[in-house]
Amino acid sequence: MKPFPGPAKTLLPALALLIAAGPLLSEIRLEQTRAAMGTQFTIVAYGDDESYLQSAVSAAFDEIFRLDREWSDYIEESDISFINRHAAEEPVKVDPELFRMLSTCLEYSRETGGAFDITVGPLLRVWGFYRGTGRLPKSEEIKAALGAVGWQKVRLDPRSRTVSFAAAGMKLDLGGIGKGYAIDRAAAVLREAGVTAALLLSGTSSIVAIGAPPGQEAWTVNIRDPKDAHKSAGQVMLKDASLSASGSYEKFFKADGKTYSHIFDPRTGYPVQGVLSVTVVGSSGTETDALSTSLFVLGKEESAYYLRKHPGIRALYCTEAGCEWLGRAH
Amino acid sequence: MFDYDVTRREFAKTVATFAALVGMPKLEVPDLLAAPNANGTVSWGMVGTGSRGMELLRHLSKVPFGRCVALCDIYPVNLKKGVETIGGDPAPYEDYRKMLERKDMDAVLIATPLHLHASMIVDALSAGKHVFVEKTMVFTEEEVRAVKEGAAAHPKQVLQVGLQRRYSLLYRLAMEMIRKGGLGKVTHVRAQWHRNGNWRRTVTDPKLERQINWRMYREYSGGLMAELGSHQTDVANWAIGSEPRSVIGIGGIDYWKDGREIYDNVQCIFEYPGGQKLVYSSITSNAHFGPTEQIMGDEGTLELGLDGPTGKGMYWREARAKVTQAGSKEQWWEGATVSAEAQQKGVPIFPERISPDQSFLQREMTYAKRWLVSRGWYDLKEPRDPVYNQMEHFLLCVRDGLKPVADVNIGASDAECVIYSNRAMDETRRVYWPQYENNKQEPAKTKVKKA
Numbered sequence: 001m002k003p004f005p006g007p008a009k010t011l012l013p014a015l016a017l018l019i020a021a022g023p024l025l026s027e028i029r030l031e032q033t034r035a036a037m038g039t040q041f042t043i044v045a046y047g048d049d050e051s052y053l054q055s056a057v058s059a060a061f062d063e064i065f066r067l068d069r070e071w072s073d074y075i076e077e078s079d080i081s082f083i084n085r086h087a088a089e090e091p092v093k094v095d096p097e098l099f100r101m102l103s104t105c106l107e108y109s110r111e112t113g114g115a116f117d118i119t120v121g122p123l124l125r126v127w128g129f130y131r132g133t134g135r136l137p138k139s140e141e142i143k144a145a146l147g148a149v150g151w152q153k154v155r156l157d158p159r160s161r162t163v164s165f166a167a168a169g170m171k172l173d174l175g176g177i178g179k180g181y182a183i184d185r186a187a188a189v190l191r192e193a194g195v196t197a198a199l200l201l202s203g204t205s206s207i208v209a210i211g212a213p214p215g216q217e218a219w220t221v222n223i224r225d226p227k228d229a230h231k232s233a234g235q236v237m238l239k240d241a242s243l244s245a246s247g248s249y250e251k252f253f254k255a256d257g258k259t260y261s262h263i264f265d266p267r268t269g270y271p272v273q274g275v276l277s278v279t280v281v282g283s284s285g286t287e288t289d290a291l292s293t294s295l296f297v298l299g300k301e302e303s304a305y306y307l308r309k310h311p312g313i314r315a316l317y318c319t320e321a322g323c324e325w326l327g328r329a330h
Numbered sequence: 331m332f333d334y335d336v337t338r339r340e341f342a343k344t345v346a347t348f349a350a351l352v353g354m355p356k357l358e359v360p361d362l363l364a365a366p367n368a369n370g371t372v373s374w375g376m377v378g379t380g381s382r383g384m385e386l387l388r389h390l391s392k393v394p395f396g397r398c399v400a401l402c403d404i405y406p407v408n409l410k411k412g413v414e415t416i417g418g419d420p421a422p423y424e425d426y427r428k429m430l431e432r433k434d435m436d437a438v439l440i441a442t443p444l445h446l447h448a449s450m451i452v453d454a455l456s457a458g459k460h461v462f463v464e465k466t467m468v469f470t471e472e473e474v475r476a477v478k479e480g481a482a483a484h485p486k487q488v489l490q491v492g493l494q495r496r497y498s499l500l501y502r503l504a505m506e507m508i509r510k511g512g513l514g515k516v517t518h519v520r521a522q523w524h525r526n527g528n529w530r531r532t533v534t535d536p537k538l539e540r541q542i543n544w545r546m547y548r549e550y551s552g553g554l555m556a557e558l559g560s561h562q563t564d565v566a567n568w569a570i571g572s573e574p575r576s577v578i579g580i581g582g583i584d585y586w587k588d589g590r591e592i593y594d595n596v597q598c599i600f601e602y603p604g605g606q607k608l609v610y611s612s613i614t615s616n617a618h619f620g621p622t623e624q625i626m627g628d629e630g631t632l633e634l635g636l637d638g639p640t641g642k643g644m645y646w647r648e649a650r651a652k653v654t655q656a657g658s659k660e661q662w663w664e665g666a667t668v669s670a671e672a673q674q675k676g677v678p679i680f681p682e683r684i685s686p687d688q689s690f691l692q693r694e695m696t697y698a699k700r701w702l703v704s705r706g707w708y709d710l711k712e713p714r715d716p717v718y719n720q721m722e723h724f725l726l727c728v729r730d731g732l733k734p735v736a737d738v739n740i741g742a743s744d745a746e747c748v749i750y751s752n753r754a755m756d757e758t759r760r761v762y763w764p765q766y767e768n769n770k771q772e773p774a775k776t777k778v779k780k781a
Binding site for chain 1: 391393394414415416417528530531532534588713714715
């Protein structure tokens with residue numbers, strides 16, 4: 001028995017037209033914004049058939065929602081929450097995709113000397129940034145939190161595909177990379193559907209560009225001046241590339257006359273001082289999302305050193321002294 | 331338990347009691363490590379690695395005592411994705427019958443288009459395999475019979491149906507509330523699954539249109555009632571405690587006139603033997619009300635939804651007059667004004683939660699629950715996605731010879747809801763379940779005398 005008698009009895013006329021006409025016609029622009037991962041995701045896509053574009057964008061959002069469900073540490077039923085509850089007691093088996101993601105995270109941690117760290121959660125808690133607006137903790141609290149922080153304490157076993165923690169109280173938090181990965185995956189869904197011009201944004205912190213808008217060379221993205229939201233600190237032309245930004249102006253609090261940002265140095269347990277914003281341009285949302293936080297933590301000099309070793313990635317580094325491009329494109 | 335008015339605090343106590351009933355058994359477990367066949371591994375294969383199959387694969391890949399040995403799909407792109415999703419080195423197949431010949435495979439999961447379910451279930455059972463089949467279990471009335479007979483002929487093999495609400499802690503708690511009288515007498519269920527979208531998959535090769543968008547075509551699909559409604563008719567059957575007696579309905583292709591053959595909106599009313607009604611709606615042009623079920627009794631209302639992994643549940647108490655025997659002394663107290671809010675607003679119900687900072691003892695209790703789960707004495711151990719729960723429980727059933735929660739009878743009743751409601755809409759008439767076909771008189775109908 002043939003489960004699906006072919007050839008197709010019903011050809012979608014618009015689809016046939018799309019194939020006949022090729023990429024010459026790109027008359028429809030579809031833009032949709034939906035909430036996920038505690039922020040707003042926006043997808044802009046160009047094409048010839050509204051219904052087809054709608055299906056593609058809908059499938060791309062479904063992919064983002066899936067990752068939110070599986071990886072959010074805010075959702076108790078998620079895989080990350082399950083790991084956080086049990087990985088200190090026994091190894092927890094995870095799916096291949098999450099195992100790859102955790103391996104990637106540890107690789108970034110190694111490469112950045114611990115500036116990137118998905119175990120930073122306990123620090124966020126004592127500093128009051130976990131579901132809160134910030135507070136100044138005592139140094140003993142920070143010391144205690146650091147006991148449950150450290151990427152080296154995350155054990156991955158590729159043979160059993162399990163994750164375990166070497167210390168009690170540890171928590172994984174993919175907040176520094178997950179949104180970038182989500183728009184990478186959503187972009188893959190759009191590409192697979194044949195979409196050749198689209199922009200995907202998670203909040204405004206990460207952007208992935210597919211191709212360029214019809215009739216234009218690339219997607220124009222302005223980078224906000226950290227000192228003045230109405231001014232641009234730089235402009236990037238994105239085409240099949242990604243961009244992510246981290247800024248101390250996003251979330252901070254003031255105590256004892258000092259300003260404390262929500263971006264922490266996992267190695268010291270204290271918020272990073274002196275950096276206003278870092279915007280990274282690279283090849284994938286995963287990469288730029290992870291590196292925007294990492295380079296923020298590393299400081300300007302170490303960032304410049306990192307980027308010399310990794311050609312193809314650029315960063316607009318903004319401090320009180322001003323903004324400067326580091327690294328170089330391919 | 332429910333013969334007093336509910337304030338928020340009292341309700342919290344009530345819910346805690348229900349949670350205790352459902353989720354916190356007495357922990358008199360002699361040996362926490364006595365899980366049977368703890369090292370046994372279930373080898374399984376899957377046929378149909380499309381979008382739904384992929385979702386199942388992601389959850390299956392996390393079950394520690396399962397091993398995927400084979401995957402089957404006629405569409406090579408999806409087969410490749412399935413192999414990537416599950417990991418390991420499963421053998422790929424294009425013909426499921428060849429896959430069923432494998433001697434090293436205990437179980438098979440079927441996530442193919444609906445019209446293929448029945449023959450695959452019967453073939454898999456005949457090949458000696460345990461079977462998980464996605465909902466809706468079968469497509470036609472004849473297939474209901476064939477699959478029931480197939481299951482009866484293989485009583486030692488598991489046949490489980492993919493109705494994951496049956497494996498949701500929230501839904502189980504809600505049903506326990508109903509059984510314990512929390513809603514009084516359940517008289518009505520209203521349910522809807524509203525979406526705003528064309529419900530189409532993208533197809534880059536027009537030759538594959540019918541294969542990929544099989545849900546759109548009557549040759550393969552029962553449309554909205556089969557793909558969405560079946561989850562919710564099962565919830566109504568569960569809450570009311572029986573299958574319906576008759577159904578009327580109206581459906582149409584009124585918004586998405588794009589060559590589809592199935593209705594893009596359906597409205598059905600199911601009548602149950604006790605006179606209860608389920609009013610059901612599924613539309614594709616407005617998503618505001620999403621997917622929820624509202625279960626109404628003469629003493630309270632529950633609204634349930636499984637949108638996202640957690641799901642949500644709200645409870646409202648009816649402001650009913652309380653009738654008791656006269657004679658006791660009237661005694662009243664004056665005091666501060668009581669807020670109306672406590673009674674008028676809904677109160678959220680939650681499944682049992684595990685604290686993120688568990689003590690040693692609490693962890694031991696979790697282990698105890700795992701053992702209880704493996705015995706089938708206690709259902710679910712802690713908040714996890716109900717789709718994961720149903721996958722884990724399927725493999726447990728296979729490994730330890732347990733009975734599935736969503737079994738062939740639940741699946742058959744659910745399939746009949748789909749089959750008869752679609753028939754009612756297609757033929758614009760009231761359709762009766764076969765056992766009521768010769769007894770169409772309304773239950774307890776009052777005769778009206780002519781003036």
